[in-house]
Amino acid sequence: MAVVSRCSRAATAATTANATTATTFAYLIRSLSPFSSSSSSTFDPQNDLNNRNKPAVLGTLKRESKGRNVQWVFLGCPGVGKGTYASRLSNLLGVPHIATGDLVRDELASSGPLSSQLKEIVTQGKLVSDEIIIDLLSKRLEAGEAKGESGFILDGFPRTVRQAEILEGVTDIDLVINLKLREEALLAKCLGRRICRECGGNYNVACIDIKAENGRPGMYMAPLPPPPQCASKLITRPDDTEEVVKQRLRIYQAMTRPVEDFYRSRGKLLEFDLPGGIPESWPKLLCALNLEDREDKQSAAA
Ligand code: ADP
Numbered sequence: 485m486a487v488v489s490r491c492s493r494a495a496t497a498a499t500t501a502n503a504t505t506a507t508t509f510a511y512l513i514r515s516l517s518p519f520s521s522s523s524s525s526t527f528d529p530q531n532d533l534n535n536r537n538k539p540a541v542l543g544t545l546k547r548e549s550k551g552r553n554v555q556w557v558f559l560g561c562p563g564v565g566k567g568t569y570a571s572r573l574s575n576l577l578g579v580p581h582i583a584t585g586d587l588v589r590d591e592l593a594s595s596g597p598l599s600s601q602l603k604e605i606v607t608q609g610k611l612v613s614d615e616i617i618i619d620l621l622s623k624r625l626e627a628g629e630a631k632g633e634s635g636f637i638l639d640g641f642p643r644t645v646r647q648a649e650i651l652e653g654v655t656d657i658d659l660v661i662n663l664k665l666r667e668e669a670l671l672a673k674c675l676g677r678r679i680c681r682e683c684g685g686n687y688n689v690a691c692i693d694i695k696a697e698n699g700r701p702g703m704y705m706a707p708l709p710p711p712p713q714c715a716s717k718l719i720t721r722p723d724d725t726e727e728v729v730k731q732r733l734r735i736y737q738a739m740t741r742p743v744e745d746f747y748r749s750r751g752k753l754l755e756f757d758l759p760g761g762i763p764e765s766w767p768k769l770l771c772a773l774n775l776e777d778r779e780d781k782q783s784a785a786a
Pocket of ligand 1: 561562563584585586588605606609610611612613614617639640641642643644647723732
């Protein structure tokens with residue numbers, strides 16, 4: 485039986501039995517760990533990731549050609565652009581982009597039983613409980629598997645060390661890309677974010693122009709305007725207010741920064757400093773991932 489089906493059932497059984505956090509996680513790990521051995525890999529993160537100029541995912545891509553798609557994670561502060569780059573890589577590699585923030589927003593919009601509880605948490609910039617987020621993620625993975633999906637690029641999960649431990653217990657993560665952007669730009673990017681209420685497209689009205697000073701280079705990030713058909717349908721996320729973004733940044737430091745160390749100590753973390761907007765950053769990210777050829781082939785085939 486597939487890992488995701490077990491994951492979902494175990495999560496549901498454990499959460500509906502009103503178990504404590506610890507027993508829920510222990511139950512999940514006990515239920516799922518036998519299956520993680522089936523995806524053991526020859527990926528050597530020490531060799532592949534230590535050299536920042538040639539970190540690449542050679543091991544991962546080799547393994548992909550043996551029949552398994554990539555299983556990557558995006559880490560990074562609110563506003564850094566995880567969704568933008570995860571979605572582009574998902575198109576390039578043909579694996580689903582799964583953003584737990586989107587799963588939470590879908591649940592909120594559904595007016596289901598969790599909706600009002602989630603609304604309060606999200607609008608205060610706090611984290612949803614590990615049990616709820618794992619349940620939402622398990623269901624999403626299970627639905628994807630039923631449609632024949634394999635591999636994933638996770639965005640927004642894991643966000644706590646406990647979530648990272650659980651993920652590590654249930655499957656092999658090949659690579660964790662830690663996106664970094666100058667702090668001055670993060671708040672402006674969140675406040676400038678706009679979403680098309682019809683197609684869900686993400687745009688940004690902020691024009692970030694940080695001048696060079698004290699030996700630090702300047703940085704320019706052009707706005708990302710919507711296409712004409714979306715322009716009159718833009719909405720702002722209710723948690724993208726200054727107060728809530730600052731709270732989310734504080735929570736990132738306290739709860740998610742340690743997740744970087746978790747993966748760093750396992751040799752899986754690729755640090756990537758965004759040099760500016762998409763035109764400068766995307767080619768450099770592809771280069772860091774040794775994927776330039778992929779994009780060339782895809783454009784040639786288009
Ligand atoms: P951000 O822009 O802060 O990265 P997301 O869109 O990823 O925001 O998530 C929105 C909200 O959904 C978070 O502030 C949090 O309340 C909830 N959320 C998303 N992923 C997780 C997670 N892995 N654990 C707990 N809460 C989460």
